[in-house]
C-alpha cells in the first residue's frame with residue numbers, strides 16, 4: 502500500500518469548511534509562497550509517514566465526531582498517487598457519512614492540474630466536492646471567503662451523483678476565523694485564517710499548524 506506523509510491531523514474543526522471537519526495537513530510543498538502560514542509543511546521530511554490505509558482507518562475512527570474532511574498542507578497534490586488512493590477508498594466506503602463533503606486545497610491552478618504530465622492529478626479532481634486552487638498571493642489576501650487570497654478559485658463538484666455539490670457556494674462565503682486546539686505533547690494548535698502575522702504566535706511560544 503502506498504505511503505503518505507502528513508504533518509498533522511485534527512478532529513472537529515469548524516473553521517476549515519462547513520460542519521465539523523477532520524483536517525489533514527500533508528507534509529511537503531515546493532511552491533514556497535511568500536507569506537505562507539504553514540512553512541513547517543514545506544519540507545518533505547518530518548511529519549508522520551504512514552500507509553494510506555492507516556490514514557484511512559484514522560479518518561474512519563474520527564467520523565463519529567465529524568461531517569466532512571478538509572485536506573490541505575503542504576500541497577496534498579504533491580503526493581498525488583497516495584492522495585488518489587486515499588480519496589478513492591474514502592469515496593468508495595465513506596461518502597454517505599460525510600454530508601459536508603470533501604475539500605482539498607492545492608497550490609496548483611486548475612490549468613496546471615489539467616496539463617500536468619502526471620495525469621493522476623486530474624483524476625483527483627472528481628473525487629472531491631470542492632477544490633480550492635492556486636498559490637497564496639500575499640498582496641491579494643482576503644478575509645471573507647474560505648481561501649487565503651483572492652486569486653484562489655473554487656471548483657465545485659457533485660461527487661455523490663445527487664445533482665449538486667454538497668458544498669454550495671454560500672458556505673464558502675464566510676468570515677474567516679481561527680480556532681485553538683490542544684495538540685499533541687502539550688502543544689497548542691492554531692488553525693484557520695489568522696489576521697495577525699504568524700510571528701505573533703511564535704513569539705508567544707505557540708505551535709501553529
Ligand code: SF4
Pocket residue numbers: 530531532533534537538539540542574575576607608609635636637
Ligand atoms: S501552496 Fe500552500 S502550503 Fe505551499 S507554500 Fe503556497 S500557501 Fe504554503
